[in-house]
Amino acid sequence: MSDPRSSQDQSNRPRTIDLVNAGLARRYRAERRFRLYGLSAISASLLVLALLLGSIVASGYSAFQQTFIRLDIVLDADQLRTNNLRQANYQGLVKQSLSTLFPAAVGRSEKRELYALVSSGAGFQIRDLVFASPELIGKSVPVWVPADDDVDMLVKGHLKVDEKAESHRLTTAQLGWIEQLRDQGRLSKQFNSAFFTNGDSREPETAGIRGAFTGSLFTVVVTLLLSFPVGVAAAVYLEEFAPRNRWTDLIEVNINNLAAVPSIVYGLLGLAVFLNFFGLPRSAPLVGGLVLALMTLPTLIIAGRAALQSVPPSIREAALGVGASKMQTVLHHVLPLALPGILTGAIIGMARALGESAPLLMIGMVAFIVDVPGGFNDPATVLPVQIYLWADSPERAFVERTSAAILVLLAFLIMMNGAAVLLRKKFERRW
Amino acid sequence: MFRKTVLFTAIALAAAGFGTAQAQSSRDYISIVGSSTVYPFATVVAEQFGKGSAFKTPKIESTGSGGGFKLFCAGVGVQHPDITNASRAIKASEIDTCKANGVAEIVEVKIGYDGIVLANSRKAKPMTISRKDIFLALAKQVPDPKGGEQVVANPYRTWQDVNAALPAVKIEVLGPPPTSGTRDAFLELAMEDGAKHFPWIKKMEKEDAKQFKSIAHTIREDGAFIEAGENDNLIVQKLEANVNAFGIFGFSFLDQNSDKIQGSLVDGIEPTFEAIAKGSYPLSRPLFFYVKKAHADVIPGIKQYLNEFTSEKAWGGDGYLAEKGMIPMPDAERKQYRAAATALKAMAAK
Amino acid sequence: MISTLSFVHSGAVKRGLQASGAIPSRFTVGDAAVQPTVGEPFSDQARMSCRQVNVYYGAKQSIIDVSLDIGRNEVVAMIGPSGCGKSTFIRCLNRMNDTIPGCRVDGTITLDGVDIYGKEIDVVPLRAQVGMVFQKPNPFPKSIYQNVAYGPKIHGLAQSRAELDEIVETSLRRAGLWDEVKDRLDQPGTSLSGGQQQRLCIARTIAVSPEVILMDEPCSALDPIATSVIEDLIGELKSQYSIAIVTHSMQQAARVSQRTAYLHLGKLLEVGQTERIFTRPRHPLTEAYITGRFG
């Protein structure tokens, strides 16, 4: 019935299914290859991440413990009454108790070596104890005081010990005392709560991140309060209201540019504008927050605009169609729908601000600050700066504290980014 | 939600603005800037002072000596620092800037010494080296080994090339970048002195200071000298990993890591605490801080801070600063500077 | 009739024709393309009247000299091949095209004799008077109640919560949705089925008591059962509103409308009683379209 010629044509031409089958193996191979590339890319980055995290955890976890020495401190009433209570020689009490423990150490340099076993911050601990419970005066109380950082490093195995005594920081005599303390059960590793409750210190055993943490908090609060409303307003205006013309194009190009400007430039700007022109105080979280707000604004505006763009136009049409004004459309419908995206952008911006140290250098927030800041104008530093300062300190024990501070910062960043994901999940709407 | 945020911001800004006005009219803590070399010592004093007294702990920024003087000399008033630390004496030009900005009376306090060490891993042999050898090994241009009064690009590959007594090991030195005070001091104390071992270069210092500087102060860039960044801890770590490498850093890092690294003997002297204190170790420099006298009565605690810093328990031979690696001054010098500091005696015009 | 419409002959038509390119020659009968609208574009009971409406997207003209009335209590169906400008035209009627950058409308369009493109006209009250239902159901991602109550709320149509409840209920009843959703008014509008969503959108539109309702292919995303529910609904709504409906389904046009307008490449070729258009089309291109020879 059919045309004989065309049927012949058909028989000469390979059938489609044969062609498909012939090429199938090659197609699958290509697909497998492609998947393999992707997989190896991911595993490579995971490996690097694991290495990084692994090395930080490995060198940092030990900082969450601290070696303590139990001393029987005699809170001698006479000694404490001589001066006013605040100025009393509490470190002297610590030294006394060490001397009673090792009466053999008599020489001047020997005594010095003995006293060096205990942190120079121990005296402050005794002082706080006396202030907290004055009824203890006149009694002998067992107190766990932090060991000196060298002892701590030895106990944790970070200090090499060999026969040649002067090749490490502990003398043979000191090593002997440490051995005795250990035998008497007066030496133990305990949770290093000082790391979380103290401000910075030059003694690793009393150094903590609370000051830097509080400073970070104040700074990020200022950053958020400033950059979020300004960023959202700018994004909404540019996306929903501004006409498309040369000016808005120019503004857009500039915003995109600013997002890529190195952060140190914002520090210079902050120095010139906020410190030198407006005369705001140096090292203040207020200024840090201002600088970081400027830095995160472009990112926030870009994220905000992307979020607004992703709201389907049908929602705008629906609102306009029932007679909502432009502003009502934006405020009642578009913005709430874009909010998860905007918030995600904001949190990521804040996370970046939280991890930033370079611009703060210019405005004096890279500083040694012991007191925990109590307000937006108190001198303060931030976590990444604390990490930088500790990394630069000669004492060995700061090495592990640096890593521990990095771990705390990482934990915070993970929490913030996790919050971003949760927010997105929670408020995500399908249309 | 949106409206609330706006409201919050307005309130926060108003509050912050109000707070600022207050903070600017007074300051209840000491503000210190300056040298990164003095920073580890000044911070210890500040902490002891803050915890042991009713005053707040001073705030210390590590800005470098030059940066410190710039901030210090910018004027009188709470927004300007009270004290600047320096790893060198103030320059005449800096005194002039200070004067021009109304900072007329400055109290100079010398606090001790810092040594610069050339160190390597304990796994290798310690080296004994002269300043002349250091110059020949690290300068970009060195006197022609064939003789004559001209310089050639540094031809030396191994330490043995420089001096037959030194090991036959490739020259590999990790050191601080040009922004660092340690580098300045190293150029001045080691390189310049080494260059002066050649009489014709020494003569040049007077005749053509520029040419002299370009020879004595320029470090080679062919890979034998590696800029390792400001972080001295990093250099220590790299030395541990590479037994052939040497590093240049402050004495306190050697002191704190003496189980891993050892200092080279320079001109036959080992960089020990005692040798630097005695002044026999050649690569050492004095450390200072400068106080703005006009602030002493305005900012609470300045006098007490000076008292703490110049006390024997801080800067004395057995003081806590020595523990941190600062080399104390001889007794007489300490006495002299303590007297000047407690009396707030302004330095005479230079 | 044709002679009364002689003003349609204008330079713009010819320019537009040249711009839009030639009509496929086998459907061109004589100079049919440049002939004025065939049939009865005007109504004596007009709520909205359009005269010589031209719409441009930038330099491109998408509506060419269209003149048409939409009468009281009548359903006017707009049909025509895809891309001929049905949506563009209907969006002129509530100035929805204002939101498209580069879109320009000229000619006059009046609602009850008032020029809606006049200088003093505010689009907010206009859109309250001329409601719109879109091709794809687009309920707000809020509760069913909020969807319907939104319009009355922003326009202040209800003095109390009870009044608002009543508006919501009557609107949902009129849209034939009340019985299906009365127990779950607080559930999101987006959780409804496609047909229910479209009826929700209709309820949302009628909640603000407009004069005219525009519907742009309201059933194109719906199954036949949902479609017939909506079609019945349109038949009921006609008693109160004037309705302009765009549809690509000629059966639908035949079922719901009193008059039908045939648009072709931006031009209104023929308008007339629906029955007549489908049984005795006068324009050859209309005939070609309704007999399914192209579209």
Ligand SMILES: Nc1ncnc2c1ncn2[C@@H]1O[C@H](COP(=O)(O)OP(=O)(O)O)[C@@H](O)[C@H]1O
């Ligand atoms: N936003 C727009 N910008 C530019 N051209 C458009 C736009 N919307 C529609 N058009 C063009 O206008 C013409 C009519 O489109 P439209 O009114 O959507 O047709 P219909 O609804 O009849 O399918 C088409 O050629 C289309 O490409």
Ligand SMILES: [Mg+2]
């Ligand atoms: Mg359409």
